[in-house]
Amino acid sequence: MGDNEVVIQVKNLYKIYRVGDTGVRALNGVDFKIRRGEFCAIVGTSGSGKSTLLNMLAGLEPPTKGEVIIAGEHMETKKENELVAFRRDHIGFIFQSFNLMATMDAVENVALPLTFRGMDKKERDRRARSALKLVGLSKYMDHKPTQMSGGQQQRVGVARALVLDPEIIFADEPTGNLDSKTSEDVMRLMQTLVRKKKQTLIMVTHDNHLAEYADRVFHIKDGKIIKIEEKRASEEQEKEL
Amino acid sequence: MKPWDMLRLSVSNLLKRKLRTVLTVLGVVIGVASIVVMVSLGLGLSRSLTEEMESFGNMTCVTVTDLSTGGFYMGEESEKKDKEKKHLDDKAIAELSQLDNVEQVTPMLTTNVICLSGAYMCNADICGVPEGYLEEQGVELEKGTYPEQNGTPEVLYGNMVVPSMYNDKTESGYFWDGRMADVDVMKDPVMFVFDTDTYYNFKGNVPSDNGKVPAMPKKHLLPATGLIAGGPDEYTQHAYTIYTDLEDLKTLLKKEFKGKAIPGQPTTASGKPYKEIYYSRLMVYAASMDDVSDLQKEIRSMGYGAESDIEWIKQSQDQMKLVEVVLGGIGAVSLLVAAIGIANTMMMSIYERTKEIGIMKVLGCDMRNIQAMFLIEAGFIGLIGGVVGLILSYIISAVINVFGAGLMEGMGMGSEMTGISYIPFWLSAIALIFAILVGMIAGFFPSLRAMKLSPLAAIRNE
Ligand SMILES: Nc1ncnc2c1ncn2[C@@H]1O[C@H](COP(=O)(O)OP(=O)(O)O)[C@@H](O)[C@H]1O
Numbered sequence: 001m002g003d004n005e006v007v008i009q010v011k012n013l014y015k016i017y018r019v020g021d022t023g024v025r026a027l028n029g030v031d032f033k034i035r036r037g038e039f040c041a042i043v044g045t046s047g048s049g050k051s052t053l054l055n056m057l058a059g060l061e062p063p064t065k066g067e068v069i070i071a072g073e074h075m076e077t078k079k080e081n082e083l084v085a086f087r088r089d090h091i092g093f094i095f096q097s098f099n100l101m102a103t104m105d106a107v108e109n110v111a112l113p114l115t116f117r118g119m120d121k122k123e124r125d126r127r128a129r130s131a132l133k134l135v136g137l138s139k140y141m142d143h144k145p146t147q148m149s150g151g152q153q154q155r156v157g158v159a160r161a162l163v164l165d166p167e168i169i170f171a172d173e174p175t176g177n178l179d180s181k182t183s184e185d186v187m188r189l190m191q192t193l194v195r196k197k198k199q200t201l202i203m204v205t206h207d208n209h210l211a212e213y214a215d216r217v218f219h220i221k222d223g224k225i226i227k228i229e230e231k232r233a234s235e236e237q238e239k240e241l
Numbered sequence: 242m243k244p245w246d247m248l249r250l251s252v253s254n255l256l257k258r259k260l261r262t263v264l265t266v267l268g269v270v271i272g273v274a275s276i277v278v279m280v281s282l283g284l285g286l287s288r289s290l291t292e293e294m295e296s297f298g299n300m301t302c303v304t305v306t307d308l309s310t311g312g313f314y315m316g317e318e319s320e321k322k323d324k325e326k327k328h329l330d331d332k333a334i335a336e337l338s339q340l341d342n343v344e345q346v347t348p349m350l351t352t353n354v355i356c357l358s359g360a361y362m363c364n365a366d367i368c369g370v371p372e373g374y375l376e377e378q379g380v381e382l383e384k385g386t387y388p389e390q391n392g393t394p395e396v397l398y399g400n401m402v403v404p405s406m407y408n409d410k411t412e413s414g415y416f417w418d419g420r421m422a423d424v425d426v427m428k429d430p431v432m433f434v435f436d437t438d439t440y441y442n443f444k445g446n447v448p449s450d451n452g453k454v455p456a457m458p459k460k461h462l463l464p465a466t467g468l469i470a471g472g473p474d475e476y477t478q479h480a481y482t483i484y485t486d487l488e489d490l491k492t493l494l495k496k497e498f499k500g501k502a503i504p505g506q507p508t509t510a511s512g513k514p515y516k517e518i519y520y521s522r523l524m525v526y527a528a529s530m531d532d533v534s535d536l537q538k539e540i541r542s543m544g545y546g547a548e549s550d551i552e553w554i555k556q557s558q559d560q561m562k563l564v565e566v567v568l569g570g571i572g573a574v575s576l577l578v579a580a581i582g583i584a585n586t587m588m589m590s591i592y593e594r595t596k597e598i599g600i601m602k603v604l605g606c607d608m609r610n611i612q613a614m615f616l617i618e619a620g621f622i623g624l625i626g627g628v629v630g631l632i633l634s635y636i637i638s639a640v641i642n643v644f645g646a647g648l649m650e651g652m653g654m655g656s657e658m659t660g661i662s663y664i665p666f667w668l669s670a671i672a673l674i675f676a677i678l679v680g681m682i683a684g685f686f687p688s689l690r691a692m693k694l695s696p697l698a699a700i701r702n703e
């Protein structure tokens with residue numbers, strides 16, 4: 001398993017929504033490959049089809065046509081319970097609106113994916129605590145979501161996505177509900193963490209500036225990828241200077 | 242997902258909406274309590290019916306009679322040829338004792354007597370029983386002792402014998418004008434006339450075959466040993482009977498009716514009396530109530546008359562079952578309403594938690610686990626409702642029994658009633674399981690719905 005291994009492959013992907021008599025082409029023929037350890041950003045204006053693409057990759061919605069191959073498995077042929085099981089084992093998810101459980105404290109929230117895996121409480125709490133330490137929330141372990149700021153809540157969200165050490169993490173506008181300063185902090189955090197752990201991160205954003213943190217940027221417009229930018233090379237060049 | 246974790250999540254969801262949970266549980270409480278109380282009334286009713294039946298006669302007893310003397314059984318067997326009809330003697334006792342499931346056979350000799358005491362008289366049955374039988378049967382005494390064998394009969398009076406005494410001249414008596422006969426059988430002498438036909442002929446100046454009015458028959462002064470417990474209106478199978486010892490009665494009858502036919506005894510084809518005195522009936526006790534019916538059939542097929550209360554007991558028990566079902570059905574309606582309440586609560590809860598369920602699905606919570614958590618929640622509502630409903634039922638049942646007992650006594654019903662409402666353990670257990678089941682069934686379709694909710698609900702941003 002080299003660094004160059006392809007973990008995500010999308011072939012000729014279409015998603016057409018029926019709205020009344022007409023069909024909305026949310027995805028209009030998409031092809032790309034993403035290798036292990038890459039941090040990719042999907043950028044486009046509102047309504048360009050970013051979320052639709054991400055949902056299809058995560059198996060939250062079936063495509064109209066085309067193939068989605070993740071970690072060697074075809075997502076478009078899986079049944080719903082198989083998709084759930086696949087996410088449980090391979091995928092972490094970071095939401096725009098954090099989506100923490102209001103009645104649970106930070107540790108319980110981070111441990112939730114482990115609970116779904118049937119891990120016993122001691123072990124999952126231990127892992128949740130170390131994940132929270134990693135995102136810099138050691139002092140907020142037993143705070144409920146309502147007792148934390150937006151930035152802190154999203155850090156909990158990041159910890160929750162990282163805790164099961166998934167092969168791929170998806171994030172849909174993870175900083176969409178945060179101010180620009182906090183957004184930068186969260187972006188930097190995500191960048192360092194996935195680089196350190198060599199995890200694959202696919203992030204959707206409408207903000208060109210935030211896309212700068214990614215290794216590769218996919219520009220999407222009207223359901224089509226119009227440009228793919230390589231960032232890492234230039235960044236490494238900067239460092240050398 | 243570990244069952245314990247599912248349980249914890251379910252319960253925390255219930256606690257999140259306390260008022261709604263309490264209201265839903267309340268519906269189940271009322272449903273369970275109404276079923277349990279209704280059924281307990283039915284059960285209490287049938288139990289007191291059983292107790293009442295026991296006071297009328299032993300429920301495991303088959304009364305065997307001699308068909309040739311026109312015993313009270315008039316079925317097809319009475320058509321049997323006289324030869325096949327068997328008399329009740331010690332041979333019959335031996336024969337019947339050998340049958341399966343027979344615990345005991347007790348002979349009885351009964352004849353009609355006239356009792357005279359001062360100005361009062363009455364007509365009653367005197368019944369000879371083996372020594373110790375009455376005590377065995379648990380016949381309670383008001384005072385005195387049971388009669389024993391000692392050569393001449395001593396008598397034990399049923400509690401309604403004195404009330405049935407009548408004063409010819411003043412035309413008074415307890416059953417006529419409410420004035421109790423002024424007779425204390427324990428102190429006042431009571432004379433017994435066994436030859437009642439002759440007595441009535443003498444009183445009524447009726448000449449017999451030879452044209453002469455017969456002389457007053459012999460009167461026997463029989464000392465009293467005691468009185469059976471019970472008020473003047475408390476009817477039991479012993480109430481009108483005068484008991485004495487079987488052997489003593491036999492001896493007396495043999496002497497009294499020398500050469501004549503004893504009333505009620507079988508006779509030869511030509512109307513002549515037998516040398517021996519036969520028993521009037523044999524009480525055959527079966528091992529259990531379930532054997533009575535078969536035993537009765539078997540005895541009939543042997544050429545005896547056989548009677549038992551089993552048929553009407555069975556019939557009234559069936560009727561009680563019907564009453565229980567009807568009462569339970571009324572209670573079931575309110576549990577059905579409670580079930581609709583649970584279903585409604587679960588649906589509401591799903592609408593509220595659409596996003597939460599979506600998040601769980603995105604994070605990889607198994608669909609079966611999601612369904613299970615909803616079922617547990619609904620089952621929990623049923624369980625809590627069931628437990629509280631049972632507690633409430635016991636309270637209501639106790640209140641009914643306290644107030645109801647007073648009411649029943651006021652109506653002159655038995656004072657020893659064990660309770661109008663009766664909740665046996667099995668009823669509590671079934672009610673609890675039923676409550677949980679109702680909860681789960683009511684929660685089933687909502688849980689299916691929860692399971693099928695789209696994970697996209699989690700992504701939507703509001
Ligand atoms: N469930 C749906 N039904 C109909 N149209 C949809 C649905 N979801 C998305 N669309 C349409 O598909 C297009 C892409 O949407 P989306 O992927 O959410 O865009 P964005 O890039 O803003 O995330 C939009 O035109 C949107 O209106």
Ligand SMILES: [Mg+2]
Nearest residue numbers: 047050051052
């Ligand atoms: Mg979007």
